[in-house]
Amino acid sequence: MMKTKLSLLATSLLLATLNANAGSVDGLKVRPTKGSPLGVVINNPYENAPLTALVTLRGHKISDVKVTIQPKDDGVKISYPVEDMRLLDEGGVPIFGLYPDYLNTVTVNFTEDGKRKSYDYKILTPDIDMGFGQDMWAKAPITDVHHVDADFKDRIYFLSWTGKDGKQAKMAHNNLHAPGAMAWEGTPGFFMIDTAGEIRWYLNPYTTHNSDDYYGTGYAMGMNVTKDGNMAWVQGQTWKHMTVMGRMISEHHLPGEFIDATHEALEGANGNFFIRVASKDYKAPNGKLVNTIRDQIIEVDPNGKLVDHWDLADILDPNREAALLSLDAGAVCLNIDVEQSGHQVTAEDLKTAPYGDIPGTGVGRNWAHVNSVDYDPKDDSIIISSRHQSAVVKIGRDKQVKWILAAREGWNDALAKKLLQPVDSKGKAISCTDAGQCEGDFDFTWTQHTAYMVPEKGTLTVFDNGDGRHLEQPAMPSMKYSRSVEYKVDPQKMTVEQVWEYGKELGSEGYAPVTSIVKYQADKDSLMSYFASPGMFGKGGGMGNMKWDEDTGVTKSILVEHRYGEKEPAVRIDIDGNQMFKTGYRAQVIRIDDMMK
Known part of the structure; x- marks a missing residue:
């Protein structure tokens, strides 16, 4: 009897002790900071x-x-x-x-x-680590805030840069005769800055990129904000959809017949994504199997299923050489070769160039270099920017060209009928030469980037990089300039009017031979422009108070935002590169309220 009582007493004491120390079963589990009203x-x-x-x-x-x-x-x-x-x-x-x-x-x-x-x-928080490589002098691009109007102080800008870190892709396509664009590879360089120039977000390159993996390699490019407030971009053989918090919503392989996604992953008004890719094992007119270069557009649904496809080699003319002959051979956007700066190729060079990612005519060479895609729901069509044709082209769902914004030189008879006629503000025709030299206040765009509609204004914005302007190289490199430009297209009359431009004022300081963007911002009725690559060949740029000689290749991007219709920017922020020949790619305005819905 005594043992039973003692046993019951011991059991009671043990249970009381366990209840008193119940919290200890969490072990080393993290607990909220003392005083915190929520969790960890x-x-x-x-x-x-x-x-x-x-x-x-x-x-x-x-x-x-x-x-x-x-x-x-x-x-x-x-x-x-x-x-x-x-x-x-x-x-x-x-x-x-x-x-x-x-x-x-x-x-x-x-x-x-x-x-x-x-x-x-x-x-x-940890220090910035966006990847490290040779010829770097800072851990990230360096900002220099020139001017910000009070009503723009709340802006957050997303920036992307392209650079090398030595961990380039070990993967390659099997087609040895026409290897495609796979070799264009590097560490992702996504980050966001506030208007004080402080970095407030960046993408971890080590978790989103893997140079050993066929589906992990490739440059991260073409980031666009989706209607749900998230981020979509392309990277080599994949396209990704992620929240600003870093939660990967989805990662999709490209549809099986396509490769090498770069430049654009844009969500259309119909909810599908329009992506600029290439085609693998494509039979060229001479019977050779090639991998095409930046001349295919695909439309996929949010689950990655192929919906439609635009083969630009069939729709346009891959043998048109007019714009290609005028290019600076050192600035071919992706394959940048400083030693070729200022040189031009010949017609024979274009026809006999090796297959692969090199300027040339014919399928399997970089004849089109499409660097943006937009979708127009009004007539279910796409608008593309073809850098190597110095042309903006609208193409219907039926794969027929609706109009072309470009100089007349070199188009075949069928496509020449689709060229827009420049007019002034009163609708009077402006006279232009075949090479695109026009009277009055009008110019075409040359090796341009980003052709985007502005539905609110009924206009089109294009970033005119300016290389090969009027189908020639100028006498002096310092004569080159870039500009953001806005046009009004009348598809019934087949006319185009230039309504706004900015960039001539910057002169050679703002000359961006590659990349860049201009985009309308409805929330402030403004135009954001990013001159992404000035100084790519050592002409301009620098790091803070340090001055670099003309052989160092320090790129200085210039970000400006204008109230609609104004000539003086409300914002100007310069961003100096942190690695030799590293270039900016694009910028976007980030609206945090939308991203936290």
Whole structure:
């Protein structure tokens, strides 16, 4: 009897002890910071975006959340609401816009049990690591803020740069005679800056790129913000869809007959994605099997299924050489060869060039170099920018050309009928030579990038890089310039009017031989332009107060934003490269409120 009582007493004491120490079964599990009203802080929750964090809910039911990243000194405050459903989707409060290598103060305001609460979280972040390679002098491109009007101070700009890090692709296509564009490869260079020039987000190159993997290699390019507020881009043999927090929504292989996606992954108004690719094992007119170069457009649904395909070798003329003959052989956008700067190729060179990623005529060479695609839902058509034809072309679903914005020289009879006639503001025809030299206030675009519609204005914006202007190289390299330009196209009258331009004022300082973008921004009724590659051949650029000689190839991008119709920019930020011959690619305006819905 005594043993039974003692046994019951011991059992009771053991249970009491276990209940008192119930929390110890968590072991080393992370617990919230003392005083935190919510859960734990998880840095870089998805491993892809190092300057993000997540505050878990830990059983709390909260609503009406607002997040504020407190600025450094007099820097830019990032503040945004978080919708209730987003909290459940993330499993916590998403934190975006942290400073690198800094103990950030993040204020989270929320409502719980009918009471409004606030808490300041301290979040330490790592230093920037966007990949390292030879000939670098800084860990990231360096910003220099010239001017920002007060009503543009809240801007966040996404930037992409292209550079080499030595870990280039070990993979190659099997077609040894026409290897395609696979060799164009490097570390992803995506980052975002505020208007104080501070980096507030960047993509982890080590988790989103793998040079040993056929589907992990390739440059990350053509990032566009999707209607759901997320990010889509192309990278070699894949296209990706990711949240700004770094959660990879989907990664799709290209449809089986296509390879080498670069430049563009744009979500159309119909919900499908339009991607610039190439075709593998394509039978050329001479019977040879080739991999084509940047001359195919595909439309895929959000699940990656092929919906439609535009074969530009059938639709346009891959043997047109007029624009190719005028190119600076050193600046072929992807294959940049500084030693060839200022040289021009001959017609014989174009016809006999090796198959592969090299300027030339005929399928299997870089005859088209399409660098942007836009979709027009009004007539179910696409608009492409073909750099190596110095042409913007609209093509219907029936694969028929609707119009061409380009100089007359070199088009075959069928396509020449589709050329737009330049007119002035009163609709009067402007006289132009076959090489595109026009009277009055009009010019075509030359080796241009990004041809995008502005539905709100009924216009079209194009970034005119300016190489081969009027189908020739100027007497002096310093005579070159680039510009953002806006046109109004009348498809019934087959006319085009130039309504705005910017860039001549910059002269050779703003000459961007490759890459770049101009895009309308509806929220501020403005035009954002990114002169991405000035100084690529050592003409301009520099790092802070350090001056580099003309052989170093320091690129200085120029980002400007104009109120619609104005000539003086409301924003100008220069971005100096951090690696020899490294170039900017594109920029976008980021609206955090949309990305946190």
